Amino acid sequence: MVTSPPTNVDRTLAALADPTRRGVVDLLRKQPHRAGELAAAFDMSPPAMSRHLRVLRKSGLVEEDGLEEDARVRVYRLRPEPFAALREWLDEVEAYWEDQLGAFKAHAEKTRKGKRP
Amino acid sequence: MVTSPPTNVDRTLAALADPTRRGVVDLLRKQPHRAGELAAAFDMSPPAMSRHLRVLRKSGLVEEDGLEEDARVRVYRLRPEPFAALREWLDEVEAYWEDQLGAFKAHAEKTRKGKRP
DNA sequence: ACAGTGGTTAACATAGTCGTTAACTATTTC
DNA sequence: GAAATAGTTAACGACTATGTTAACCACTGT
Numbered sequence: 417m418v419t420s421p422p423t424n425v426d427r428t429l430a431a432l433a434d435p436t437r438r439g440v441v442d443l444l445r446k447q448p449h450r451a452g453e454l455a456a457a458f459d460m461s462p463p464a465m466s467r468h469l470r471v472l473r474k475s476g477l478v479e480e481d482g483l484e485e486d487a488r489v490r491v492y493r494l495r496p497e498p499f500a501a502l503r504e505w506l507d508e509v510e511a512y513w514e515d516q517l518g519a520f521k522a523h524a525e526k527t528r529k530g531k532r533p
Numbered sequence: 534m535v536t537s538p539p540t541n542v543d544r545t546l547a548a549l550a551d552p553t554r555r556g557v558v559d560l561l562r563k564q565p566h567r568a569g570e571l572a573a574a575f576d577m578s579p580p581a582m583s584r585h586l587r588v589l590r591k592s593g594l595v596e597e598d599g600l601e602e603d604a605r606v607r608v609y610r611l612r613p614e615p616f617a618a619l620r621e622w623l624d625e626v627e628a629y630w631e632d633q634l635g636a637f638k639a640h641a642e643k644t645r646k647g648k649r650p
Numbered sequence: 651a652c653a654g655t656g657g658t659t660a661a662c663a664t665a666g667t668c669g670t671t672a673a674c675t676a677t678t679t680c
Numbered sequence: 681g682a683a684a685t686a687g688t689t690a691a692c693g694a695c696t697a698t699g700t701t702a703a704c705c706a707c708t709g710t
Binding site for chain 4: 651652654656659661662663664665670671672673674680
Binding site for chain 2: 655656657658659660
């Protein structure tokens with residue numbers, strides 16, 4: 417059995433699964449944005465965006481940067497760590513790619529039955 | 534406004550968001566597996582796993598490889614394309630990283646108010 | 651033929667996700 | 681201090697996702 421608990425990468429992927437949140441990341445990668453700007457950008461009510469931002473915050477993908485002139489506004493920007501972790505996972509998957517192909521060939525060889533016309 | 538339709542990467546991320554499916558990928562990256570093996574590996578009923586596999590199939594992350602000796606069994610293996618696409622997206626995000634840091638600095642510079650004690 | 655096996659589809663229950671509006675907090679501005 | 685502004689939390693409804701069991705299809709083996 418496998419039954420592993422959800423990992424950090426799992427949380428990252430879950431956070432990125434929603435198209436709105438994916439879009440938010442795509443906006444934030446260009447520059448930090450205010451919460452209100454993000455809500456407007458996706459034609460969405462502020463509360464809805466606020467909850468998306470909470471998900472992104474909890475997954476570590478974004479953070480508020482303080483130091484705002486107006487203490488009411490919250491500016492969000494990306495954090496690099498989760499992306500790096502995701503990339504590492506991707507690397508692991510692709511690392512086995514060669515083996516995977518080899519295994520496939522071996523498997524095909526072993527179980528072939530001559531079904532081709 | 535942004536309002537983009539769900540892209541391929543969106544579908545890939547949605548498929549990978551579920552921990553079970555993430556686990557399936559982690560198993561399949563080592564070697565192809567039969568549907569039943571996967572169900573057993575996650576202590577899950579065959580129908581449940583079957584639907585996860587359908588999601589993974591539709592997103593292009595896995596495929597059945599034919600050529601089975603016993604035509605009842607379905608062996609699943611990974612497909613590389615979606616992973617490559619996901620990596621490309623990651624590259625894009627991280628490509629802006631430098632600019633992002635620069636923009637942050639500029640932003641902080643511009644809006645600083647001397648709030649520090 | 652017929653019983654058994656591998657897997658998927660169908661029908662259903664439950665739980666989570668995502669949106670809205672209303673109410674609230676904190677800050678700025680007049 | 682009162683009104684306006686930025687954002688979040690609360691309460692709710694609609695929809696989707698994920699698991700289960702039962703029924704089904706396709707193939708294998710005697």
